[in-house]
Amino acid sequence: MVTDFNLETTKQENCLVMKTFGYINNIGGQKIVDVFNEHKDNGINNFILNLSESKIVNSIGISYLIEVIEKLNNSNGKLIFTNLDPTIEKTFTIMGLFQFAEKADTVEDAYGLI
Amino acid sequence: MTTSYQNEIVTKLSLQVSSFQEGFKILANATSLQEIGRNFNHILRGSLLITDINIFFKLSAEDSWQEIYINNKNCKDCLDYISDLKRQQIVLHNNGSMKISVIHPTIDGSYFGLLIGDKLDKMEYNEEEKIVLQMFLQLLDNAYQSYISLKKEKQLIFSLNHRLLQLNTLIDTGIEISKLENRNVLLETALERAVALTNASKGLIEISRNKKVLGIIRLPNNLNLEELSYAQNKIETKVEFKGFQYFVKLIDKESRNGFTKFDDTDEILLNAFARQVLAAVENEHLHKEALENETIKKELSVASSIQKKIxxxxxxxxxxxxxxxxxxxxxxxxxxxxxxxxxxxxxxxxxxxxxxxxxxxxxxxxxxxxxxxxxxxxxxxxxxxxxxxxxxxxxxxxxxxxxxxxxxxxxxxxxxxxxxxxxxxxxxxxxxxxxxxxxxxxxxxxxxxxxxxxxxxxxxxxxxxxxxxxxxxxxxxxxxxxxxxxxxxxxxxxxxxxxxxxxxxxxxxxxxxxxxxxxxxxxxxxxxxxxxxxxx
CATH class of the missing domain: 3.60.40.10 (PPM-type phosphatase domain)
Known part of the structure; x- marks a missing residue:
C-alpha cells in the first residue's frame, strides 16, 4: 500500500541513484528536484531514478520529472528510470517522458547506459 | 539630432544586423527565464563592452522583483531606479554605481528590469548605445514572447497528454480491477488510480453496511481520519451493492503552488471510478457465486453417485x-x-x-x-x-x-x-x-x-x-x-x-x-x- 514519500540516494562517480518510496506527487516531485539541483550544482550530470517502491505518480509529480529532464538535456546529462511498475511505465510513455529520458529494468542495467 | 548623425547611426546599426539576428536566435532558444537572463547578459556584454549587468523580472506590477541574472550584488541599492512602472524607459544616471536603469513591460503584463553599471572603459554611455540597448530590449521582448508561446505550447501538450492518460487509465483500470478476485486489492487499485489521476494528495474508500463501518482502504496507509473529517477541499461519491455501501473520498487536489479546488472533470472521473468499483464488486460476487455453485454441483454429483450405489x-x-x-x-x-x-x-x-x-x-x-x-x-x-x-x-x-x-x-x-x-x-x-x-x-x-x-x-x-x-x-x-x-x-x-x-x-x-x-x-x-x- 502507498506510504508517505521518501527518497534515498547513492552516489557513484558521476552518477546519482535516487530511490523513491511512495506517492510521487507535489511533495515527492519537489523533493526529487531539490536533491537533483543540489547534486547537479555539484557537477553530477547523470541520474538514475529507481522507482521500485513507488506505485503511483500524479501529473504534478510528472511536471517535476520533466523539469529535471529539461535541465539535463540542456547540459547533455542523462536521466534513466528503472524498476518501473507497468502502470507508471505506461503513464510516462503517454506523458512523453521517454522521448528525452531513458528506462532500464534495473539500476545495474542503467549503469550500462551511462 | 542632425540628419547626418542619424545616417551615421543607421549605418553603424546596419553593421550590427547579423549580431542582432544571432542574439535573437540565442535568446529564442532559452527554456527558462534564467536562461533568457543569462543569454541576454552575454549579448549586451559583447555588444556594449560592459560586465556589470543585472537583470530582474516580475510577473505583475504588484509582485516584487526577482533576480534572474545578477553580476553585482550592490545593484540592489539602486532598485529605486526601476520602481516607476508606468511605461517603458531607459534612463541614464550620472551618479551612483548603476549608470543605466531600464524598465521594460512585456505583452503579458510582466516586467523586465535592468540595472547596468559602468562600461569597461569607464566612458559615459552615449545616445547610440542607448539606441542599441533599445533594439536589444526589443529582441528580449520577442524572445520572451517566444518563450511564453513555447511554455504555453508545452502546457497544452502536457494537458492533452494528461487527458489521454486519464482516459487510458480509466479504461485500463476498469479491465484490471474486473479481473481481481480479492476485494481489498481491487479497492486499493481503484483508489490509487483515482487519487493519481485527479491529483488528489489523499483518498479513502469506506465500506459500510447498515451505517456500520466494516472497513477502510486508505491512501496513504497512515491517513489520519480525524484530520480528514475537517478537510474542506474534497470530493466524494457512493455506490451500493447488496446492502454494502462504498464511499469513495478524494482529498486535497494538488498544484505546483500547493492546493487547488477539484473541478468538474475530477467529479466525472471519481464517479467513473466508483462505477468501475461497483461493476468489479458485482463481477467478483458473481464469480464467487459461480465457483460456489460449481463446488456444490460437484459435491452433489459425488453424493449422487454414492447414493446410486447404495x-x-x-x-x-x-x-x-x-x-x-x-x-x-x-x-x-x-x-x-x-x-x-x-x-x-x-x-x-x-x-x-x-x-x-x-x-x-x-x-x-x-x-x-x-x-x-x-x-x-x-x-x-x-x-x-x-x-x-x-x-x-x-x-x-x-x-x-x-x-x-x-x-x-x-x-x-x-x-x-x-x-x-x-x-x-x-x-x-x-x-x-x-x-x-x-x-x-x-x-x-x-x-x-x-x-x-x-x-x-x-x-x-x-x-x-x-x-x-x-x-x-x-x-x-x-x-x-x-x-x-x-x-x-x-x-x-x-x-x-x-x-x-x-x-x-x-x-x-x-x-x-x-x-x-x-x-x-x-x-x-x-x-x-x-x-x-x-x-x-
Whole structure:
C-alpha cells in the first residue's frame, strides 16, 4: 500500500541513484528536484531514478520529472528510470517522458547506459 | 539630432544586423527565464563592452522583483531606479554605481528590469548605445514572447497528454480491477488510480453496511481520519451493492503552488471510478457465486453417485415372491433409501428409510445407515437390539435437526414370517387375502432423535401366499397439487386395495402414474420411494 514519500540516494562517480518510496506527487516531485539541483550544482550530470517502491505518480509529480529532464538535456546529462511498475511505465510513455529520458529494468542495467 | 548623425547611426546599426539576428536566435532558444537572463547578459556584454549587468523580472506590477541574472550584488541599492512602472524607459544616471536603469513591460503584463553599471572603459554611455540597448530590449521582448508561446505550447501538450492518460487509465483500470478476485486489492487499485489521476494528495474508500463501518482502504496507509473529517477541499461519491455501501473520498487536489479546488472533470472521473468499483464488486460476487455453485454441483454429483450405489439397481430374486421398488429423488441427491438383500441365515431384509432433509448431508446419513445396518445384520442381532445400536450411531453422526425414519422387515421366505421394526416411519401396509389392510406401526421413535436408550418394540407377522406388502416414504401420500392438496394416505390405501391383481412392477408403475396424474405439473417437492413385496 502507498506510504508517505521518501527518497534515498547513492552516489557513484558521476552518477546519482535516487530511490523513491511512495506517492510521487507535489511533495515527492519537489523533493526529487531539490536533491537533483543540489547534486547537479555539484557537477553530477547523470541520474538514475529507481522507482521500485513507488506505485503511483500524479501529473504534478510528472511536471517535476520533466523539469529535471529539461535541465539535463540542456547540459547533455542523462536521466534513466528503472524498476518501473507497468502502470507508471505506461503513464510516462503517454506523458512523453521517454522521448528525452531513458528506462532500464534495473539500476545495474542503467549503469550500462551511462 | 542632425540628419547626418542619424545616417551615421543607421549605418553603424546596419553593421550590427547579423549580431542582432544571432542574439535573437540565442535568446529564442532559452527554456527558462534564467536562461533568457543569462543569454541576454552575454549579448549586451559583447555588444556594449560592459560586465556589470543585472537583470530582474516580475510577473505583475504588484509582485516584487526577482533576480534572474545578477553580476553585482550592490545593484540592489539602486532598485529605486526601476520602481516607476508606468511605461517603458531607459534612463541614464550620472551618479551612483548603476549608470543605466531600464524598465521594460512585456505583452503579458510582466516586467523586465535592468540595472547596468559602468562600461569597461569607464566612458559615459552615449545616445547610440542607448539606441542599441533599445533594439536589444526589443529582441528580449520577442524572445520572451517566444518563450511564453513555447511554455504555453508545452502546457497544452502536457494537458492533452494528461487527458489521454486519464482516459487510458480509466479504461485500463476498469479491465484490471474486473479481473481481481480479492476485494481489498481491487479497492486499493481503484483508489490509487483515482487519487493519481485527479491529483488528489489523499483518498479513502469506506465500506459500510447498515451505517456500520466494516472497513477502510486508505491512501496513504497512515491517513489520519480525524484530520480528514475537517478537510474542506474534497470530493466524494457512493455506490451500493447488496446492502454494502462504498464511499469513495478524494482529498486535497494538488498544484505546483500547493492546493487547488477539484473541478468538474475530477467529479466525472471519481464517479467513473466508483462505477468501475461497483461493476468489479458485482463481477467478483458473481464469480464467487459461480465457483460456489460449481463446488456444490460437484459435491452433489459425488453424493449422487454414492447414493446410486447404495440404492439397489436390481432386487434379488426370491422363489415364490415378486418384488419391485422405485426411488425418484426430488433433488439430485435425495434423503430416501430402500434396499433388499439376503442375510447369512437365509432370510431377506426389506428396508425403507427417509432422512429429514435432502442433499449432501442427507446422503451422508443414508450412507452411514447403510454401512452400519449391513454390519449389524450380519451379526444376527435381534432387531430391537440392532435398532438401539443403529440409533446411537445415527444420533452421534447427525446434527440435532437431522433424523431418519426407518422400517425393516426380515422375511423368512419359506414360512412367510416377518420380523419387523418401524422407527418413526410411515406404517407399511399388508393387504390380506380377505381384502383387509393391516398397518405396521410397531417400533419406536426415528433414529437420531434421542440417545436415551428408548426401546424399539419389534413385531412378528406373517405374509401368506397371495398377500402383498407395500413399503413407502411420505413422498407418496404427501405429493401435492398446485393448490397444496395432498395425495393422502387414504388415496394410497384405496389404490393398494384396488390394484391387488397387478404384479409388483405393474403396481409400482401404476402407483407412480397415479401420483403424477394427481399432482400434474406441480414440481416434485419430496423424494418418492416404494417397495412392493408379493408372496405368490
Amino acid at each position: 440404492i439397489p439397481e436390481k432386487l434379488p430374486i426370491i422363489d415364490n415372491y415378486d418384488l419391485s421398488g422405485i426411488n425418484i429423488p426430488s433433488k439430485e441427491v435425495g434423503g430416501d433409501y430402500y434396499d433388499c438383500f439376503k442375510l447369512t441365515d437365509g432370510r431377506y431384509a426389506f428396508i425403507i428409510a427417509d432422512v429429514a432433509g435432502k442433499g449432501v448431508p442427507a446422503a451422508l446419513l443414508v450412507s452411514t445407515l447403510n454401512a452400519s445396518l449391513k454390519a449389524y445384520l450380519d451379526m444376527n442381532l435381534p432387531l430391537s437390539e440392532l435398532a438401539i445400536k443403529i440409533n446411537k450411531i445415527i444420533y452421534n453422526a447427525s446434527p440435532p435437526d437431522k433424523f431418519i425414519t426407518f422400517f425393516i422387515a426380515l422375511l423368512n421366505p419359506s414360512s412367510g414370517e416377518l420380523d419387523v421394526i418401524n422407527a418413526g416411519h410411515n406404517p407399511s401396509l399388508i393387504l390380506r387375502n380377505d381384502g383387509s389392510l393391516e398397518k405396521i406401526e410397531a417400533g419406536g421413535v426415528a433414529f437420531g432423535m434421542f440417545d436415551m436408550g428408548l426401546p424399539f418394540d419389534g413385531q412378528k407377522l406373517k405374509l401368506n401366499p397371495g398377500e402383498r406388502m407395500l413399503l413407502f416414504t411420505d413422498g407418496i401420500p404427501e405429493a401435492m397439487t398446485m393448490d397444496e392438496v395432498e395425495y393422502s394416505d387414504e388415496k394410497l390405501e384405496k389404490f393398494f386395495i384396488k390394484h391387488n391383481k397387478e404384479t409388483a412392477q405393474e403396481f409400482i408403475e401404476k402407483l407412480i402414474l397415479d401420483v403424477k396424474n394427481f399432482t400434474l405439473d406441480t414440481p416434485q417437492s419430496d423424494d418418492i420411494t416404494a417397495l412392493c413385496v408379493i408372496r405368490k
